[in-house]
Amino acid sequence: MAEKQDYYKVLGVEKGASDAEIKKAYRTLAKKYHPDMNPGDKEAEQHFKEVNEAYAVLSDAEKRQKYDQFGHAAFDPGAGAGGGFGGFEGFGGFDFGDIFSSFFGGGGGNTSRRRGPIRGGDVLARLTIGFDEAVKGCKKDVTFNHVEACGTCHGSGAASGSGAETCPTCRGTGQVTVQQNSPLGIFQTTRACTNCHGTGKIIKNPCRNCNGKGYVKLTKTLSVSIPAGIDNDQRIALRGEGDAGRNGGSAGDLIIEIRVEKHPLFERDGMDIYCEIPVTFAQAALGAEIDIPTLEGTEKYTIAEGTQSGTMLTLRGKGIPSVNQPRMRGNLYLTVNVEVPRRLNQKQKDLLRAFATSCGESNNEKSTSFFKKLFNK
DSSP: OOOOOOHHHHHTOOTTOOHHHHHHHHHHHHHHHOTTTSTTOHHHHHHHHHHHHHHHHHTSHHHHHHHHHHGGGGGOGGGOTTTSGGGGTTTTTOOHHHHHHHHTTOOHHHHHHHHSOBOOOOEEEEEEEOHHHHHHOEEEEEEEEEEEEOTTTTTSOBOTTOOOEEOTTTTTSSEEEEEEEETTEEEEEEEEOTTTTTSSEEOSSBOTTTTTSSEEEEEEEEEEEEOTTOOTTOEEEETTOSSOOBTTOOOOOEEEEEEEOOOSSOEEETTEEEEEEEEEHHHHHHOEEEEEEETTEEEEEEEOTTOOTTOEEEETTOSOBOSSOTTOBOOEEEEEEEEOOOSOOHHHHHHHHHHHHHHTTTTOHHHHHHHHHHTTO
């Protein structure tokens, strides 16, 4: 008999994983390996059993504690009092039916869930939009694949003129009784019927369009309204546009993950935007009216005389609108970058030297203060 895998590895979680993480991992893997999604795939069926077995133990606080302490020996009848069933203080409070049902194919609870309403899965789609589209909002077409009820058989799985029949193996109950011999005696448990996969019905004349599954995967395109102010990696949920539910269950959601392209000038941080603006030496020194970029286009702005490189100018309410409160907007922050002229001709150099001489120390407060501190003068 092959050695059992570590239950934590089966679910792909760390040993210290929370109950929520274990549940999430189980749902993902159970959906991936479910017999309905992998008809006739024995390997997937085996994985499905392993996942259910692992979850049956790790989702129960008491069983998980014993598993962490004794490993698989905690559930081995022949392991002895040190680790087997004897390690559970006799049989008080220990659910043999739950453990054996998970070992041998799933119990009645799983069967009832399979036959009852099942919500459809969520579908993830990614959409890339421009920076300006994210700021102002837009409409975009989103194309995605999802599962729908077959239009030919309307989800029954049976060909036209026929229908599902009661499974002769389980007589429509969806489960069968199994006896297991052990050193402790004969244990009786229930598991999902392998003939009908727990549905209680079999289809002898399957629909050709869906091969008897009752569902088909289709490509769909929707026009989606993107709200103004949406940011990179934010998501939009369209209720009921995901995979179709089963047995009367509701459909899942379409989850749209937004990717926003970069802007050539602006850097975004939440609702605020940042930008560097170059100004000439003369404009910074004398003050000037300059053109500055905003989300609405260029505007006139007057910078003060003696503006230093690195000065940050704040334009309130010129940033990104809030997704939830469109009237609220962030700020636009402009950082002044004073350009030093290059490739001066001789006349320009002479004029600058004369200018520097005429300024003396009084017009260069920062450099004068710096050297005084440096030389303690």
